[in-house]
Amino acid sequence: MPEGAPVVLSVPAAEGVDPEALELLATDAAARARQLLTGEVPDLARRPDAVRYAATYPVAEAQLRPLVDGLDRAVAAWRNGGEQGLRVLETTWQPPMSHRARADDALASVAEGEVTVERNHWTMGDLQLRLGRDNRWYPYRDQSGEWWPAAPPQPDVTAALITVQA
Template sequence: MELAALAGLRASAAARARELLLRGRLPELSEHQDHVRLAAEHDLGGPSEAAVRAWRSGGADGLEYLETAWTPPRRDVARAQALLAAAWEGETPPEVRIWRNRWTLGSLQLRYGRDGRWYPFTLHEGEWWPAGPPERDPAALLS
């Protein structure tokens, strides 16, 4: 076996072991998700760059919130609205357009995940691209 291939397998196994330790289990991945995972971990071509960025920022959850929308519970929406309002400390907050789990503030979009974290996206050539790791507090992503 080539040394580079062995190094890639070792890195992939280490990433999966880390995920197992963090979650207590490994998520079942579809063929698409596993392809994106491998491309993200090993700089392989194939999936879209947005999908690879989403995986690098948030793993399977990050990819899910790039590709799907869902409607969060009202209590979660109310809590997020309170956190965002507090972040502006008496200033007038920007207009927030809310559609399902996607909150758009100009060229920034925050997507609420089923895991209770907010995933940041920015507008790039007319498409929303992952912009970094998720946060529990949506206000933390505004700076």
């Protein structure tokens, strides 16, 4: 295919789907993919798309790795918790005191050793639970000094701890 030539996509028609709308969406997706792979999209906008794509299509990870710092951890976060999982990996926030009090009470009865709390992170040795803004608990495990997503999020702090301890 000559450089700069448009990519022709063959998308089978689906019952009840407007073929022109499908063609428009496929064309838009192809254009976004080109922008993603050529670096035409700013880093902030590119990162979630690149992580989602790498998590969904593992064959693309090698091509996307130079474009995204920490892609492996980000892909693990996405695979465990989707877009919110990536947000939990990359941002912190201060939960209301009521959330902290409930978590502290629950962990006091099941956590082994000291529990330290910093913003939305509850750390117990090499295990960490992060409270997402969606009120789900994201389990993490320390791997060589970096916190890695360890399992899918749980609605309950105790369930999340049990998941990551298993």
